[in-house]
Amino acid sequence: MTQIENIRQEFPELGEQVYGKALVYLDNAATSQRPLSVIRKWTEMSEKYNANLHRAVHRIADLATSAYESTRDAVQKYLNAEFREEIIFTSGATASLNLVAFSFGEAFVREGDEIIVGEAEHHSNIVPWQLLCERKKAILKVLPIDDSGHLRVDLLPGLLTPKTKLVCVAHISNVLGLLNPVKEIVNICHSNNCAVLVDGAQGIVHERVDVRDLGCDFYAFSGHKVYAAPGTGVLYGRRALLEQMPPYMGGGEMIGTVRWSGSTWAPLPQKFEAGTQNIAGTPTLRPALEMAEALRNEAVEAETNAIKELILNKLQSDPRIRLYGVPDAPEEKIPLFAFSVEHVHHEDLALILDKMGIAVRSGQMCAEPLMDRYGVTGMLRVSFAPYNTVQEAEYFIASLDRAIKMLEG
Amino acid sequence: MYDEWLDKYEYLIDLGRNLDAFPEELKTEDRLIKGCQSRVWLDATVEGDRLYFRADSDAIITKGIISLLIGVYSGRTAREIAEDDFSFVDKLGLRENLSPTRANGLASMIETLRRTAQNQL
Ligand SMILES: Cc1ncc(COP(=O)(O)O)c(C=O)c1O
Numbered sequence: 001m002t003q004i005e006n007i008r009q010e011f012p013e014l015g016e017q018v019y020g021k022a023l024v025y026l027d028n029a030a031t032s033q034r035p036l037s038v039i040r041k042w043t044e045m046s047e048k049y050n051a052n053l054h055r056a057v058h059r060i061a062d063l064a065t066s067a068y069e070s071t072r073d074a075v076q077k078y079l080n081a082e083f084r085e086e087i088i089f090t091s092g093a094t095a096s097l098n099l100v101a102f103s104f105g106e107a108f109v110r111e112g113d114e115i116i117v118g119e120a121e122h123h124s125n126i127v128p129w130q131l132l133c134e135r136k137k138a139i140l141k142v143l144p145i146d147d148s149g150h151l152r153v154d155l156l157p158g159l160l161t162p163k164t165k166l167v168c169v170a171h172i173s174n175v176l177g178l179l180n181p182v183k184e185i186v187n188i189c190h191s192n193n194c195a196v197l198v199d200g201a202q203g204i205v206h207e208r209v210d211v212r213d214l215g216c217d218f219y220a221f222s223g224h225k226v227y228a229a230p231g232t233g234v235l236y237g238r239r240a241l242l243e244q245m246p247p248y249m250g251g252g253e254m255i256g257t258v259r260w261s262g263s264t265w266a267p268l269p270q271k272f273e274a275g276t277q278n279i280a281g282t283p284t285l286r287p288a289l290e291m292a293e294a295l296r297n298e299a300v301e302a303e304t305n306a307i308k309e310l311i312l313n314k315l316q317s318d319p320r321i322r323l324y325g326v327p328d329a330p331e332e333k334i335p336l337f338a339f340s341v342e343h344v345h346h347e348d349l350a351l352i353l354d355k356m357g358i359a360v361r362s363g364q365m366c367a368e369p370l371m372d373r374y375g376v377t378g379m380l381r382v383s384f385a386p387y388n389t390v391q392e393a394e395y396f397i398a399s400l401d402r403a404i405k406m407l408e409g
Numbered sequence: 410m411y412d413e414w415l416d417k418y419e420y421l422i423d424l425g426r427n428l429d430a431f432p433e434e435l436k437t438e439d440r441l442i443k444g445c446q447s448r449v450w451l452d453a454t455v456e457g458d459r460l461y462f463r464a465d466s467d468a469i470i471t472k473g474i475i476s477l478l479i480g481v482y483s484g485r486t487a488r489e490i491a492e493d494d495f496s497f498v499d500k501l502g503l504r505e506n507l508s509p510t511r512a513n514g515l516a517s518m519i520e521t522l523r524r525t526a527q528n529q530l
Contacts, residue, residue, distance in 0.1 A: 019414060050442075120441065345468035347447045350468075355414040363446055377448065406415070406422060407469060 004297040007387050010035040011093055014387060021240065021357030029174050029202060029336050029383035030361055031224045037287035042229050045162045045280035053277055054270070055255045059330075067283040074286040078293075080210040080218065081236055084267035088235040088242070089282050093201040094124040096220035096235035097168075099272060101128035101198055103245035104218075108165050108195075111137040116213070118169040119145045119373060123366040125168055125186040125199040143169070145373075149176035149325035160192045167196050171203025171219075175367050175381065176325030177336035179207070186215040195241065201225055201230055204263050205385075206334040208296060211236050228279035228288035235272070242268055295386040307384050307393045308335050314397050315339050320404065324374060335384035344407045346380040352403040358396055421528030428476045431465030442521050445514030447471045453525045458486045460526060464518075476513060477501065482522055487529035495519050 008014050011033040016023045025033060051061040053068050065144045068089075076084045090096045109115070115129050119142050133140045141159055144152045151169065160167075167189050172179055182198055189196045195219040203209060204221040211219050218241075222230030239244075247254055247265055254274040256264035265271045310328055315323040327333035340346060350362035361381040364371050371378060382396060435452045442449040447468030454461045462483045464475045481497055482490055498515065 345447055347468045348470050352415070352418055356419065378446070406419065 003297075004387065007295065007300070008389075010037070011116045011156065011387055012036065013037070013275040018357050019355055024358040024388075024395060025387065026382040026384060026396060027359045027361050028168060028205075028385040028388070028394070029225070029381065031230070032227050032385055033203055033387070034227055034229070034284075035044075035287070035291050035330075036282045037199045038227055038229065039293060041284045041287050042280055045283055050279065052280060064279055068277065068279065071283045071286045073254055074289065075234055078209075078289045079234075079236055080212050082212065083239050086236055086239050088237065088240065088269045088272045088273075089277060090220075090233040090235050091231050091278065092224070092233035093199060094222075094233075096218075096233050097124050097197075097199065098128045099235055099248040100166075100218050100220070100237070100397065101132045103272070104166065104195075104241070105132040105136055106145045107245045109136045109138050109198065112163060112166040115139070116141045116143050116156075116167045118143050118151055118173075118180070120149065120151070120171055120173040120367065120370050121168070122174050122199065122201065122304075123368070124201075125170060126369065129168060138165075139163075143167070145176070146186060148328075149173070149178050151180050151185075153181055153188070156188050157192075160189065162196060164189075164192065164194045167194055168199065169196075170199040170201070171209070172206060172334055172336075173367075173370075174202050174336070175338045175365050175370055175379065177202075177334045177338070177383075178325045178327060179203075179332045179334070182214050182216060187281075190215070192393075202334065202336070205292065207384055217241055223281065223285050223288060226288055227291045229278070229284040230276050232281040232285055234285070239268065242272070246272065247271050251275050272287045300386045302384065303388075303390060304335055304384070305330070306335065306390045307388065310390065311335070311337050311382070311384075314400075320344075320388075324379060328403065335388075336381065337383070338379040338381040339405055340376055340379050344404055346378045348407050349380050349400070349403050353399055353408060354398045355395075356403070358399055417511070418442065418470060421470050421477075423473070424476040425466075425469040425472030428465070428472050428479075431462065431463055435463070442514075442517050445471065445517055447514070449475065449514065449518060451475075451518070451521055451525075455487075455529060458529075459484055460487055460489075460490060460529065471514065475518065478518060479521065487526040489527035490522060491530060493523075494521075 013033040049064040049067055051064045053065045072084055072087045075087045081087060115133060115138060117129055129140055143156055143159060146152055169180055171182055186196045194218040198216045200209060200219045200221040205226045217238045219236040221234055224230040226266055252275040253270050254266050256266055262370060315321050315337055322340050324338045346362040350360050353360050363378040365381055436450050440450040440452050442451055447466050449466045449471060451464045462479045464479055465471045466475060
């Protein structure tokens with residue numbers, strides 16, 4: 001067995017069939033499949049360690065709490081964060097982003113201040129900032145991309161003013177699949193006294209993230225896209241900022257004392273973890289990130305590069321196809337490809353590919369402003385994970401041609 | 410098994426291609442059916458107590474489904490349509506043939522037909 005075949009054995013869903021065909025799962029950017037190690041941890045937490053966290057002195061509560069808190073240590077280590085209290089557990093990237101939008105906004109954003117977001121952002125990294133700007137009468141500005149999908153970082157210095165408090169960009173766009181130059185953005189922003197938030201929902205899967213190396217102030221991601229249980233997520237935040245930010249939600253273990261005259265807050269990280277946490281899910285982040293680490297090896301890299309070459313060749317050489325997110329060099333593109341086919345609707349293609357056993361995404365992909373920019377109502381997207389094979393990529397290409405033929409008539 | 414599916418789609422695509430042309434000026438916001446992933450426009454005209462439908466979509470398989478719907482309901486009375494249980498959809502194996510997001514689109518189309526008919530009563 002090749003190494004990839006061995007890896008695939010670890011992900012039960014990959015062995016499933018749809019319509020009597022082997023499932024070819026190419027919707028990994030929406031959610032990844034889960035390995036046995038994660039499923040086992042998840043079950044184990046429910047079977048053996050089910051108690052509420054931080055609250056009781058009994059044995060099971062103690063075990064559940066240590067599983068949860070040791071996960072924080074593991075995530076801190078994985079991200080190379082300086083302090084463990086810089087790791088806040090949330091229910092996902094969207095929750096992490098909303099937390100920052102509220103709490104950073106309360107602490108630092110005043111009327112007339114500015115927030116900048118990238119043009120290719122996911123709705124989860126747009127709408128919270130719109131809400132914040134509405135609440136604070138602040139101004140939302142957009143950092144554009146060029147036609148190939150590259151962020152116009154050259155325009156950033158011109159957009160920044162002394163009133164710009166935060167710049168929010170994806171590490172990697174879920175539509176364009178291009179790696180944004182986060183370090184360069186951080187350098188520009190920090191020399192203007194402006195903080196940087198990185199939406200790492202896709203970045204955490206495809207890059208070896210080191211928050212101190214990136215230098216960003218916030219890094220947000222979801223567990224479910226990086227092999228962990230759904231309803232889990234992380235917000236990394238620089239301690240000095242988190243300490244100045246008020247809580248996002250109130251209740252549970254986030255308090256210091258509660259009096260009718262007013263309450264005080266627990267120290268970090270509990271200040272931002274109100275209510276009962278995802279007791280069974282959050283500990284799966286540890287085996288999930290271990291899997292992410294294990295999948296960073298030469299065999300996987302070779303397979304991924306071959307897939308990228310195959311798909312890029314196909315999508316860029318076929319005159320009927322328009323690829324969004326055209327890389328200057330293959331290294332800046334993850335194996336995620338959004339495209340459209342002339343005179344063929346993305347939804348028709350997705351329906352037919354589905355019947356051929358291939359799961360793809362069609363539609364706006366939670367990025368309507370980006371759809372508008374390219375003048376389309378939607379796109380088709382295939383997104384590969386390290387467990388996908390070159391054979392699957394070849395089968396996709398053949399199936400795409402067959403589907404286009406059916407639809408073109 | 411899957412060729413059977415593809416045959417069904419071939420058929421729907423064919424129906425979609427042969428659907429009567431829909432005037433561009435009728436593609437207005439109020440004729441747009443919400444709840445479909447593709448854009449679907451539906452226009453109803455009343456002649457006497459009968460309703461006549463025209464429709465279009467930018468997706469061809471959806472157009473095929475519309476063609477089936479219109480084939481069944483265009484030219485019938487408002488009362489017939491309003492009281493219909495739309496079970497022909499299941500008889501044709503359409504509902505299962507569609508993904509949930511798709512089924513939603515179909516549900517929205519049926520809902521629009523039903524509402525249009527009810528408004529005439
Ligand atoms: C780039 C990006 N940001 C944010 C999100 C939101 O993630 P979630 O829905 O898991 O909160 C996604 C996932 O759809 C994404 O791809």
